[in-house]
Amino acid sequence: GEDVEQSLFLSVREGDSSVINCTYTDSSSTYLYWYKQEPGAGLQLLTYIFSNMDMKQDQRLTVLLNKKDKHLSLRIADTQTGDSAIYFCAESTDTGFQKLVFGTGTRLLVSP
Amino acid sequence: NAGVMQNPRHLVRRRGQEARLRCSPMKGHSHVYWYRQLPEEGLKFMVYLQKENIIDESGMPKERFSAEFPKEGPSILRIQQVVRGDSAAYFCASSPRSDEQFFGPGTRLTVL
Numbered sequence: 001g002e003d004v005e006q007s008l009f010l011s012v013r014e015g016d017s018s019v020i021n022c023t024y025t026d027s028s029s030t031y032l033y034w035y036k037q038e039p040g041a042g043l044q045l046l047t048y049i050f051s052n053m054d055m056k057q058d059q060r061l062t063v064l065l066n067k068k069d070k071h072l073s074l075r076i077a078d079t080q081t082g083d084s085a086i087y088f089c090a091e092s093t094d095t096g097f098q099k100l101v102f103g104t105g106t107r108l109l110v111s112p
Numbered sequence: 113n114a115g116v117m118q119n120p121r122h123l124v125r126r127r128g129q130e131a132r133l134r135c136s137p138m139k140g141h142s143h144v145y146w147y148r149q150l151p152e153e154g155l156k157f158m159v160y161l162q163k164e165n166i167i168d169e170s171g172m173p174k175e176r177f178s179a180e181f182p183k184e185g186p187s188i189l190r191i192q193q194v195v196r197g198d199s200a201a202y203f204c205a206s207s208p209r210s211d212e213q214f215f216g217p218g219t220r221l222t223v224l
Contacts, residue, residue: 004154035215042116042203042215043155088154097143097167098211102154 004103006089011109018076020106022089025070029091031098032065034074037086037105046074046087076108084110114138116206116216124222131191131198133219137206144187145213146179149201161187194223 003025012018024032029051035043049056049063049072056063062075076083086105092098117136125131137144142163147155148171157171161181172179176194181187191198201220205213 040217042217044215045212048212090154097160098207098213099157099160099168100145100147100155100213101157102147104152104154 004089004091004101006087006103006106008104009107009109011111012079014079014081014110014112016079018074018079018083018108018110020074020076020087020089020108022072022074022103023070024072024089024091024101024103026091026093026101027070028093031092032063032072033090033092033100034061034063035088035090035102037088039085043088079108079110081110081112084108116141116204116214118202118204118216118219120219121217122220122222124224125194126224127195128193131194131221131223133189133191133202133204133221135187135189135204135206135216137187137204138208138214141206141208141214143207143209144181145205145207146187146189147203147205149203149218151200155203158189191221194221196223199223 006022033048034046047058060077064073088105089103090100092100144161146158149155159172159179160168176192178190201218203218204216207213
């Protein structure tokens with residue numbers, strides 16, 4: 001079955017890099033996503049990676065995908081206090097539509 | 113172009129009452145998805161609809177829950193005879209095709 005796991009909590013200092021990790025089980029995943037959720041808000045798509053890629057960089061964000069180990073990571077460079085939020089990893093399989101399976105979320109706390 | 117709109121943002125119901133949650137997709141989007149987020153958990157897929165059709169409802173509880181997306185007007189998620197376990201945040205997402213999903217801010221349902 002589909003299962004996506006993340007560590008629950010990460011604390012970093014402002015200016016440091018943050019690395020949030022995710023593991024998934026579905027080897028037929030097509031896309032893998034990172035979403036950000038701020039308190040009381042909906043989900044904001046940060047970035048995504050196609051399953052045949054191993055890295056994607058977008059400004060301060062770097063996504064690494066190890067398909068063999070089914071491991072996905074999100075690195076945030078120069079983390080700011082505004083990056084404090086819950087980060088969700090999600091995977092989808094193209095079953096005619098992108099049915100998202102989410103992890104439980106990692107709460108990132110950035111201290112000054 | 114306004115984003116995905118959901119209302120109400122907060123809904124309080126007593127056990128046994130009905131809850132109606134509305135979702136207005138982004139302009140030009142004909143695909144709607146509903147997800148439920150229980151406290152301290154990730155989002156779980158409930159149902160995927162296109163105009164006037166339910167495409168996949170594999171995540172919907174078999175009883176008391178229903179969804180529709182009429183030709184005109186918003187998509188509605190209806191929960192009959194609510195119980196305390198229905199307390200959650202319900203998120204709607206929309207897409208122009210069966211790909212990238214844009215999320216609304218959610219409706220937080222509290223059942224007393």
